[in-house]
Amino acid sequence: DAGVIQSPRHEVTEMGQEVTLRCKPISGHDYLFWYRQTMMRGLELLIYFNNNVPIDDSGMPEDRFSAKMPNASFSTLKIQPSEPRDSAVYFCASSFMDRKETQYFGPGTRLLVL
């Protein structure tokens, strides 16, 4: 069974550009989480969804960040406009209702904003 799939794996963009990160959770999982990891702040939860509905977006840093989950097999995290301080590794993770805390991580998207 395929794990969590993320794309792109690497993204280099210039300040001010729009960035869209994509995630496909494990089939049958009904929780989806977006994390950001930096050396300074570690692994931070940005937002999570249950059955495609956003439950908690308190970790989203500011209005430049938005996330959607139009169906059970796809989610996007968008940054518009991007800034150099957004440079980080963004992970998507998914879990199953009965063990929602047991999260499986995707390979991550390494974002560099110049």
Place this chain on the structure above:
Amino acid sequence: QKEVEQNSGPLSVPEGAIASLNCTYSDRGSQSFFWYRQYSGKSPELIMSIYSNGDKEDGRFTAQLNKASQYVSLLIRDSQPSDSATYLCAVNIANAGGTSYGKLTFGQGTILTVHP
């Protein structure tokens, strides 16, 4: 005070030794506890979960939980160079009704190096 605290290390142990990784948490409502391993440039991988006080063993790994002291640890016996990685402690907090939100709060991680 950070919600989940770990010694960032690096922790260096010789091959074959026991590596001991520690984690403390601040919220007494925390219900479940996890250890993730993250190799450099890779994603976190779940290696242990523990929900009740005491020890839980899985192969060379033992997780220990003491809710009274708000302390969770991970022991790695017979450490191997392939165990060299960053180990992340994660804690799940329930709401007032005891229902888990599913959110995990992670510590900063402890870098472990096992040298031959």
